[in-house]
Every structure is written in structure tokens, then in C-alpha cells.
Amino acid sequence: MSLYVGQTAQLSKVFASAEVAAFAELSEDRNPVHLDAGYAAQTPFKRPIVHGMLLSSLISALLGQHLPGDGTIYLGQTLKFVRPVYVGDGVTARVTVSDIRSDKPIVTLTTEVLNKEGLPCVQGEAVVRYG
């Protein structure tokens, strides 16, 4: 696959309460801020929020299936959780090639998950080996 700096891919999804509850079981992360509206009302978030790792999993989906795609091996990821995403709101994950090594098939991508207003909620960088 021929990659270039600036190349980008994106994916949109809504995490509704059923998805968030299913992820809570899989991950063992049953923090009530994700699951219980009454509890969330007492926190700075006021409403239930989606798990940061569930949002971030969309980045992995893009890397392995779209950019670079088939044969990608995930080496590392940084994540900053800068803004909450409320359960039921749409999000868009986006990855953009920022660096391509000339000595090895290793590429760095900026990664972000945006809320429905287009504001960044998760920001970071991925490093992958591509096949």
C-alpha cells in the first residue's frame, strides 16, 4: 500500500446505552458515570458519558481496516481525554498519516475522536507497522 503524509480516513458511530452497557460487561468497567443517569447527574458531567476506551476503539478499527488497513500491526497509542461524549451522541473518529519512516514500514498517525459539534474529545497519536 502506498501511503502519504496527510492521508486520512474516518468512521462515524453512535454509542447508545445498549452499546455502553455491553462494553461495561466486556471490559469490567462498570463505573456508574457510564451507566446510571442518577449517579451521573451528581458528577461534573451531569449525564452518562461513553467510556474513553470504547471511543478509542474506533481508532483501532480505522487503523486495521482502512488506513493502513489489512496487515497492520498496532505498536502504540497515546490518548488524551479532553472532552466527554454523552451516551447516545454521534462521534466521528479520524486518523491522519503524519510521518512515514524511510527505514522501516512504520507510520505515525494523528488520531482523534470528535463529538457531534466537531470538537475533539479524544486526541493522540498511533504508531503502526504496515504489511
Next chain:
Amino acid sequence: MSLYVGQTAQLSKVFASAEVAAFAELSEDRNPVHLDAGYAAQTPFKRPIVHGMLLSSLISALLGQHLPGDGTIYLGQTLKFVRPVYVGDGVTARVTVSDIRSDKPIVTLTTEVLNKEGLPCVQGEAVVRYG
């Protein structure tokens, strides 16, 4: 909550093929290296491996529920995927307090996910605000 450097918490789990398939649907990450033994046999991994983000979600579970626990706000996470975990194998996630800020209620923890031999598979660092 009174925290100290070196304080640690851990959590063990097996991700079997049913959990990995459920996570593939939630995350949209249907990379066949996680789901298809025939495909995985053609890769360097030889057998289906668990999604790195699913492994990493155990770290979030520990932070929000155990250390620091209730009221924790996840600010950031770094992840290095240094070794695969095979579907059906047990893993242990562990978080250990490495730094406590004196000016703000912010703590840094080293985070790792170990395979059944105790070897690190995911390594990194979390930064959280605690309540």
C-alpha cells in the same frame, strides 16, 4: 482517598472468542486477525489475538473502580502493544501509583496488562484526576 506511591490494584480476565466477537461489533474493529483462525494462521501471530483496546479497557476498569476508584476522571493514557494475547488466554491488568502531584488532585500510574506467563503485553501510563 489517601494514595501513596507504589499502591497497586489488579484484575484478571479471560477474553474468549465470544467476548472478542462482541467487542468487534461494538468497536467496528472486525480485523480478521481477531476473529478468523484461518486468517490468523497466515499472520506472524499464527492464532487469533485479542484487540489491544479490549485488553486496555481493563486498565480503565481498575482506575475508575479500584485505584483511585469512585470519582476518578480519566485524563490520558499511553499504550505500547509489546506482545500479543491469544484469544482464550487469561490476562492480568495492573495499575501502580507512580506520582502524586502536590498542587492538584492528579496522579500518574504505570499500567500494564500481563499474559498468563506474567509477561507484559500492554505497557503504559495513565494520568487521572481523583475525587
